[in-house]
Amino acid sequence: MDLARSPLARPFPDLPGIAGVTCRVANARYKDWDRADLTFVELAEGTSVAGLFTKSACASTEVEMGRKQVPASGARALIVNAGNSNAFTGYRGREAIEQIVGQVSAHLGCEPAQVFVSSTGVIGVPLPKDKACAGVEAALKSEPASWEAATHAIGTTDTFPKAATTSALVGGKTVTLVGIIKGSGMIAPDMATMLGYIFTDAAVESQFLQELLARANAETFSCITVDGDTSTSDTVLAFATGKAGGTPLASYDDDGADAFAAALTDLCRQLAQLVVRDGEGASKFIEIAVTGAASNESAHRIGLAIANSPLVKTAIAGGDANWGRIVMAVGKAGEPADRDRLSIGFGGTWAAKDGQPLPDYDEAPVAEYLKGDEVRIEIDLGLGSGRATVWTCDLTHGYIDINADYRS
């Protein structure tokens, strides 16, 4: 089916090249379509890598392999298949991936463990070996492709290509980060989200890169949800080619480590929010800010309970300042909450304070605010200093259209 571009889409940004990173794409025809669906990213020798993967108990072969690969001694290549997730496909799925890894490692003269593979699309159909083999051969030989072409090639139900860039000053040198990501449904990352790839010319040791990625993930990808459904293939990989030079960052004590960590988190937040902006059927981008919780973890869980509530999401879709549904979601979160200390607001206007509606609450300006396509909901628990911010989208007829008809 042809999906309309999300009304919350952002234009594709101007992205700089990253020394040591070359993208190539090909059409493996995983589906009957006329577009690139296989992406090959070649990474310079000495590239360090970190990765986060879904905690799903039914993860794909690709995720299982990735979990064993990181933190690794290095990465030389990334292959992304779009249109088939190869999840729940048993030994046939494993054979297809082993074949791809064999082709790429032979081509580059590297270890098989230095080749990372991701797949995304329908679950339960073994990745066809013949199509994968021909697609990889074509990609290995093709001309280098732009970031935009690669971002298109990793997408499935995405309605716009999603990427971001930032930079940091590390040891007197400017390092550059670029991230590309895909995802719009089955988004409730339990650890990472869908398929996201971050490339930087910074020099960072793998173990430290893994630590930085995990920290950035906790306040970015782990704070978004579209539908509360966690994919079997969620993967975020970060590759650092080191081509900017300098001594590799190995701990927070190193000069520039804080700046790099902040840049990495900023990049992850941009990418995570872009996924929400392409949430299936989304018409509004929703930020949920929780304060006054018993702990940050508690605030995070309460935020996600609200963000995953179909009643809250449909209310926002309808422009209805129905804060009673937010009370409901706080109540069901299973976290410390005291109804009589709870306050709820929209875009800076409190609707309820300390467990009851404000007597002079005027709903008219709030209803006007909810007509916009960016909505912020504030919840104060009145219990402690725990806080968290999560992002989601509304639930509309578009989500039903896409998922009752599309075999994703």
Add this chain to the structure above:
Amino acid sequence: MDLARSPLARPFPDLPGIAGVTCRVANARYKDWDRADLTFVELAEGTSVAGLFTKSACASTEVEMGRKQVPASGARALIVNAGNSNAFTGYRGREAIEQIVGQVSAHLGCEPAQVFVSSTGVIGVPLPKDKACAGVEAALKSEPASWEAATHAIGTTDTFPKAATTSALVGGKTVTLVGIIKGSGMIAPDMATMLGYIFTDAAVESQFLQELLARANAETFSCITVDGDTSTSDTVLAFATGKAGGTPLASYDDDGADAFAAALTDLCRQLAQLVVRDGEGASKFIEIAVTGAASNESAHRIGLAIANSPLVKTAIAGGDANWGRIVMAVGKAGEPADRDRLSIGFGGTWAAKDGQPLPDYDEAPVAEYLKGDEVRIEIDLGLGSGRATVWTCDLTHGYIDINADYRS
């Protein structure tokens, strides 16, 4: 808004009277409507009572009071307000309920603690004291009403009145049970569900009735979900008038206790399934049978993860045998699962066994089966002997219509 009657509705059953129980209804005009919305049930002296309430941290005053009331020395009255849940209304909400309890206890000459009150409807609007006062006065004086009239009066977005009956042989006497229930959205009972009331002429001690109700709940109300959103007002109360005579049941060792327990569970299952049949926007009734799990509790959580997955629910709505989404939901449940032992079937036909699609799986008959309005999904984990069955409905445009526009 006028909601069309659910296509899964069942006709209202013929219900016997229960000695010691008299229903009366009135129109308190909690909303601008021309229907009864206040129900008063008078219970004979000596009626024992058991109750289960939502675990929500933001429960209503009514729920807070009920939690303290059961198991009680007895019950003499039940008042149900429909159209206003009185949740999150602070001291003003409490005052309205105290007033109602005062009116009813004065009328019956009973203790205030013997009067039970429930309210259902919009959250965050204090129950208007003047309307409640006039409504209660009218109800106290009105003619006795039928079960059907009372069931209509407790409803809100319900599209059909839901009730059930059963009986059991206890100590040589036939005892009768009748239950009435309301609910169609915000259904993910954490302990009980929406508002359900069970009446029996059996003689049962309160403490034992509480134990029996809790057990029945675990395999009935706790096994249904419409949208994963847990109400702030969920309540199930069971009243036993003892008018059938005999020594009150006090333990499982008593003659007829097993028969009564089975009848109570049967009644609760009927009522719970009726709620699912009135799930907002429902077009299909879905039974999810989980076997081979590590434990019964684990099977229950996996069943609910599937039942609450919007991607599974939209696939069933679309008649799509997309079992990959079921794999996803199993994987995200956070319970023991081994992808390579997992099997999934529809209505007795296995689609996937031991972690991969069956080579000779023919989707055509399954697609035909999914066109029906009752769908059974089978999941075998292949790990142990844990099992559970849960019930839900599909997710359709109807749910969005109802909840993006209706201030519930």
